Amino acid sequence: MTERGQASLELLAGLPALLLAALLGFQLLAVGHALALVDGAAEAGALARAAGREAEPAVRAALPGWARGRVEVSVHGGRVAVELRPPSPLPGLDERLEVSSVAWASPPGRRAR
Numbered sequence: 001m002t003e004r005g006q007a008s009l010e011l012l013a014g015l016p017a018l019l020l021a022a023l024l025g026f027q028l029l030a031v032g033h034a035l036a037l038v039d040g041a042a043e044a045g046a047l048a049r050a051a052g053r054e055a056e057p058a059v060r061a062a063l064p065g066w067a068r069g070r071v072e073v074s075v076h077g078g079r080v081a082v083e084l085r086p087p088s089p090l091p092g093l094d095e096r097l098e099v100s101s102v103a104w105a106s107p108p109g110r111r112a113r
Helices: 003-050 055-061
Strands: 071-076 079-084 099-104
Touching (some): 003 071
Antiparallel strands (some): 071 079
């Protein structure tokens, strides 16, 4: 086999590994970005709760459009918990991944302990 043919064969064999590495890299970036978003959204919800407003609309307003349909918000007293499913290029994986964050705030009229 010639050197040129060998190099072409090696390139062809390496492409699936390169594609898999790129997909995994993208997934890691998507999860990291989602974690940063969910932290800010939980804080926005807690600040709204401390001001006497509803937390869920504040959480959703703090997120970009693609994330608003992928988020779950729960509020118990001053605790605001936010869970977000990051996007994934791999089918079915986005349903299994989830990042979450919790923020606390004292509702109006209550002192923090």
